[in-house]
Amino acid sequence: MPDKYQLNDIPINTGSDVALSSSMGGFTWDGLARRYLLHAPDSYSAATPVPLVIGRHGGRGDGRAFETMSSLSSYSDVLGFIVVYPDAYELVRAWEDGRGLFVPLGINDVSFLKELIRRIRLKYNIDADRIYMTGFS
Numbered sequence: 001m002p003d004k005y006q007l008n009d010i011p012i013n014t015g016s017d018v019a020l021s022s023s024m025g026g027f028t029w030d031g032l033a034r035r036y037l038l039h040a041p042d043s044y045s046a047a048t049p050v051p052l053v054i055g056r057h058g059g060r061g062d063g064r065a066f067e068t069m070s071s072l073s074s075y076s077d078v079l080g081f082i083v084v085y086p087d088a089y090e091l092v093r094a095w096e097d098g099r100g101l102f103v104p105l106g107i108n109d110v111s112f113l114k115e116l117i118r119r120i121r122l123k124y125n126i127d128a129d130r131i132y133m134t135g136f137s
Helices: 063-070 072-079 109-123
Strands: 022-029 032-039 050-056 082-086 126-135
Touching: 022 109, 032 063, 032 072, 032 109, 050 063, 050 072, 050 109, 063 072, 063 082, 072 082, 082 109, 109 126
Parallel strands: 050 082, 050 126
Antiparallel strands: 022 032, 032 082
């Protein structure tokens, strides 16, 4: 990973050029179908541990829209980290934030995100000390 970049060194996603190397994935967790979009830079090599960034969309959004709005995949390509954009459960399209609003539906986003990280670490060489989460509401 390069030592230093300025923000203007990194191409910003204009919305029409969503990263072509991003791929959809999903699995059933706690009986619910959960989806995510994952982007690994072309420079990824299993020989070198890389950071993982989890980009969480706001309410009523989804991972693909957050990829477009955030430009994190463009940063990933330049800086060499993997980024994943999980979707909140499709019926509510919002995250269980600890208030218990979606507990009756069986939604546990903390356990889903932990499992997502575990599964990504099985496939990619992720530096366990450099796992980050970002997002907005």
